[in-house]
Amino acid sequence: MCGDTEPVERFLLAAVVVLVAVVVAVVMDRRRPEAPTQGSWAVPAQLDRADFARPEAEWLVAVFTSATCDSCAKAVEQARVLASDAVAVEEAEVRDRPDLHRRYHIDAVPIIVVADRDGVVRTSFTGPPSATDLWAAVAGVRDDAATEG
Secondary structure: OHHHHHHHHHHHHHHHHHHHHHHHHHHHHHHOOOOOOOOOOOOOOEOOHHHOOOOOOOEEEEEEEOOOOOOHHHHHHHHHOOOOOOEEEEEEEOOOOHHHHHHOOOOOOOEEEEEOOOOEEEEEEEOOOOHHHHHHHHHHHHHHHHHHO
């Protein structure tokens, strides 16, 4: 008879070990502190078109950059392709235009904003967008504005 209880005892011992492991895991997970609050970068909702070149253009693509930013050059290159009679594209590099970075509270770069004739920011990107995403966004806001007007 003693031999018959040995498998039951092993099963109970294994169950207790698993239960203890689960309890320890739950306690450790609850003790882990929350992740630090992640900062979000401010993007202006309105621009004064007089602060930028070609305020008469229907659209403005403003690219806020820094010379020390590796991805900024790519963002500017992608945005410049959008330049046309209707779309003014302007880079606002922090050393050249610190006034704009202060005025619009730009704390991270690159930030790209697409503003209409009134300076209302219709779309924006924090960080470098893909060329496809940027071009599609500009086309989308232009189409939306055409249907509104």
